[in-house]
Amino acid sequence: MEYQALLIKYAEIGVKGKNRYLFEDRLVSRSAAVLKKIPGKFRVYKSNGRIYAMAEEPFELEEAVDALQHVFGISGICPLVQQPVVGPEELIKAAVTYFTQAHPAFAGSFKVMATRANKAYPWDSNEINRKVGEALLAALPNSHVDVHTPDILFRIEVRENLNFYSETIPGLGGMPLGGTECGMLLLSGGIDSPVAGYMIAKRGVRLEAVYFHAPPYTSDRAKQKVVDLAKLVAAYAGPIRLHVINFTDIQLAIYDTCPHDELTIIMRRYMMRIAEHLAQENGAQCLITGESIGQVASQTVQSMVSTNEVCTLPVFRPLIAFDKQEIIDLSRRIGTFDTSILPFEDCCTIFVAKHPVTKPNAGIIRRSEEKLLPGINDLVAKALETEEIILCE
């Protein structure tokens, strides 16, 4: 079956008021951008409240669908057969040809639903529905009509062209990217943080990311893995600038000075401070982490209160109420799981206490941090100087 176009359906942006055109334009440009990466040539445009990707060269349907399934804001993708408008008799023939090719030996229920934007057409929609229905019943003896819950809804559109489609492939949903909202994602090499970034990006928020590496306790490969993960997320979220910060000296200072059960929480507080600094420098309005309540000792509610204390920007934790398995399922679906579980995990375990505090007391933590003064400020400034920016796309 050869399709000439894809009809791109969107859900949520349909309800936006005056800004609607903005969202649609973003969706058009994101769709055009992903389709540019596959063989074939597409013209993506808005027409009468819908978005079409018109193929100007033959293309592979699966590749095009897969590309569009990486665009937030699309609720469904309909492969479309398009031809010039013809008279009623030929229309019936064309409709039957389309249907029998798209659904060979079809034996379920269907419903024909015609729309006629071109009011000059000799038949009205009801007549088209009836006549095409009859012809299909004759051509497919094992099929029947069900107007309430059909297996296949066969759409015929008489517009400037004649469109046939009968299949809607689900899209990702969410909101199209392209606005000014931006979040700073704390990206580790694990399973959770890429998923967290994906979820916030799904709401139309552009991402920047920060990774803390600690050579020689973490390796180049661990860093490469984070770059790879950022690239995988970027396939959905658009280009991500990854800020890599050398965290070793801060970590060693904390290790030398602070009680061991507080290492993780204090380390995380410094990561948040640095992330917030980078966020403000780069125009991000929020921080994003992959935390989920109770997953590990540093992810208790009290710990999150303690890490929030050191930043003024809101910290978004989209996985907060997810079970590990739910996160894994999502990570598999978006394609980051296999990279996340590569065994280049850091050898930082010496910085992890055997029994870390799970209910950090604000006063105690603050007093422990005071012991790091004044040297720590220098170390933070130096760490910021190590910043390396890697564009992941």
Place this chain on the structure above:
Amino acid sequence: MQEVYLDNAATTRVSPAARDAVLAELTDNYGNPSSLHRKGSEAERLLRGARETIAEGLRVKEKEIYFTSGGTESNNWAILGGAKARIRQGKHVITSAIEHPSVSESFRRLEQEGFELTVLPVDKEGFIRPSDLAAAIRPDTVLISLMAVNNEIGTIEPVRELAESAKSVNPSLLFHVDAVQAFGKIPLAPKSWKVDLMTGSSHKIHGPKGSGFLYISENVRILPLIQGGGQEKGLRSGTENMPGIAGFGAAAAESLAMLDENAAYMRRVRSRLKEGLMSLPDVTLNGPADDLQAAPHLLSATFKGVRSEVLLHALEENGIYVSSGSACSSHKREMSPVLKAIGLEKQAAESTLRFSLCRYNTEEEMDYVLQVLSELLPRLRRFTRR
């Protein structure tokens, strides 16, 4: 920054002579040895030349050398092809606890296919005892595979003694030796040692990757792993990897011609490193105590209280490249089977590094490594998990 490459047991830099041989093959003598025209016969001559070099080095016949894609294929082929050729005589096979995965995994495959496997232990220095082997051999034993030099701790196994004692108990069994870390480094003579099959690899001796050989004694027959156009007397089909073989031939010629000199030189460099390491606090060495029973290029050391990966990356920051005894990952922390077999505790195994030399390393480089280590160790030991 100075670069000191001490991971030559993983792979080596290609020597200038080997590189030139590869390049000449790629650009001028690119013919297929099976072709009937002159380009083909030139390639065939090149192929024969490489085969002769290796055969001479092993003191075997040219026709007993078969080119493969490397050590892994040769080991797989010898073990699977050898055991299956003898299946009517029995289904018992023997190996040791310290073999390379390309050997141990091949035996695991045989086990799945119904063979019975005996795994020989080693002593604290990594030696396989000939008495253990003799005791394990049964009338239905069809194949034994033992390594010549252990890749992690450098123990030179008494292959001659092992093969002779095995054959004296059961002359009809096949004896395979994985000589990947031995070929080009120490003298080998499979035929007079009564070894039937021997594996060697190109990229451990400054040749290119993707090339190796299997010596198959003319008196034995094994089944092919790869079927096709009948190259290598029908036992290993596939157009010969001529660039690889040309480079391997050149590298082997160099290594074999200077075998004793190179070994003596590397032993000197190794001693320098070894003595320096012994003078550092809380460092213990693994492998044979007697230097002459250790491969000239391998040295394994345990640095108490330091995670090997951390030390590895810290050395890397100073331009020094080594290998860790066990793979570190917080998901899967499996101890090296070799270090386990010589009785190391898990903690010691996770603090073990392998230094592997080549003829290009120098004593000055060892001094640099020792100096860097003496600075790094106290610093890294301050930070241990409390």
